[in-house]
Amino acid sequence: MCSVFLWKGDIDSHNSARVAWETVVLTKDQGGLGIRDLQTWNKACCLKLIWMLFFRDGSVWVAWFKEVILKGSIHNYWTTKPSISYSWLANNLLKLKDEVFPLIKLRLENGVSAKFWFDNWTPFGSLSTFLSNSSSRLGIHEKAYVASLCRNGSIWWLPPARTEEQVQLQTYLTTVTLTQAQDYYEWELEGKPTQTYSTRDVYTYLRGEINYVIWANTVWSSYEIPRHSFLVWLVIENRCPTKDRLLGWGLQVSPLCLLCNSTMESRNHLYHDCPFSFDLWSLAASWCRITPTRDWNDTVSQMIGLPRSKSKRHQTLLTLLAWKSTIYWTWNERNARLHFNVYRSVDTIFAVIDRQLRNKIMSFRESNPVLSSAMLQAWFSVG
Structure with missing residues (x-):
């Protein structure tokens, strides 16, 4: 259904996308539709199984995985490689070690179980990577444990540093003192240790940092008509097939606006440089007691800047409803003229908007009578 709605044709055919999938899977605050990126979500679910390996010893599956795949020690996870003798799931969990490594910190205590080269026990991550696999030059065995390189808890037996990275490591080691307690792992997400696993938080982490858009609360407002x-989301993204875009795709069509028949049709012309659409928007704006503008960017800024205080909430929601209805029915009229050769006047279209807004406001009269009444009074006060 999403495919048919967002892309041309039926669900089984291959057609050009109206909106890129990378945009669709963004949250609404980030400019998308909030649909989950299933590939990333699946990875977040797989990482939970790895989390269980380190933090859920009571599981029978965890005990089996440690014994059969990791040869009895969870510390071997970082060095165990996929094998044709392992199951598909086991191999996939082993392939995710680079994804999960920054999240699993080994808190160093006695250093007896901490592998020097592969555990995440320093701020530099894997020393095997940080020191560019220089184990042979340092004279430290690949399977060496941290405790084997330390005497009396604070004296480190390391060869003289020859690279900047080795200097950084030895400087850090001067701040480390081993104790008698046992080493332990800790799950750390975005710099914050936690005792539980949240698939949603890990999914957000895997998606990375994405900036928010300032128009999200304007497009996706409360008590909206979906x-x-x-x-409006498509219009803001400029993904509606206006004639300037059709011409850009190489289609041979008349460039003139179907509403005014005098200027090239584009998103910015339709909303609301076109005289027809501006007359419709002016009529709706007068009922909302705001001053309409012809420029698209100015109009969007005007909607974003509407007051959000509790005392003005009813007026803001009413204005957003009217604005989005005007955009919707302007596009509807444009398509009706293009595909069905049906023409309606501004007054006729506004009568549809008026009826639809009244019905929408009345629809939540039982759930929020105060807001519904305030919005109706504001609408009727002009009408």
């Missing part, structure tokens, strides 16, 4: 908000 199809109106969806179209």
Whole structure:
């Protein structure tokens, strides 16, 4: 259903996308639709199994995995390689070690179980990578444990540093003192240790840092009409097939606007440089007691800047409803003229908007009578 709605054609055919999938899977605050990226979500679910290996010793599956795949020690996870003798799941969990390594910190105590080269026990991550696999030059065995390189808890037996990375490591080791306690692992997400696993938080972490858009609360407002908000999202992303875009795709079509028949049709022209659409928006804006503008960017800024205080909430929601309805029915009229050769006047279209807004406001009269009443009074005060 999402495929048919967002892309041309039926669900089984291959057609050009109206909106890139990378945009669709963003959250609404980031400019998308909030649909999960299933590949990343699946990876987050797989990472939970790895988390169980380190932090859920009571599981029968964990005990089996440690004994059969990791040869009895969880510390071998970082050095165990996929094998044709392992199951598909086991191999996939082993392939995710680079993804999960920054999240599993080994807290150094006595250093007896901490592998020098492969455990995440320093701020430099894996020393095998940080020191560029220089184990032979340092004279430290590949399977060496941290405790084997330390005497009396604070005296480190390491060869003289010959690279900048080795200097950094030895400087760090001067701050480390081993104790009598046991080493332990800790799950750390975004610099914050936690005792539980959250698939949602890990999914967000894997997606990376993505900036928010300032228009999200304007497009996806409370008590909205979903199809109106969806179209406004497409318009803001400039993904509606206006004639300037059709010409850019190489299609041979008339460039003139179907509403005014005098200027090239584009997103910015339709909303609301076109005289027809501006007359419709002016009529709706007068009922909301705001001053309309012809420029698209100015109009969006005007909607973003609407007051968000509790005392003005009813007026803001009413204005957003009217604005999005105007955008929706302007596009509807454009398509009706293109595909069905049906023409309607501004007054006729506004009568549809008026009826639809009244019905929408009345629809939540039982759940929020105060807001519904305030919005109706504001609408009727002009009408």
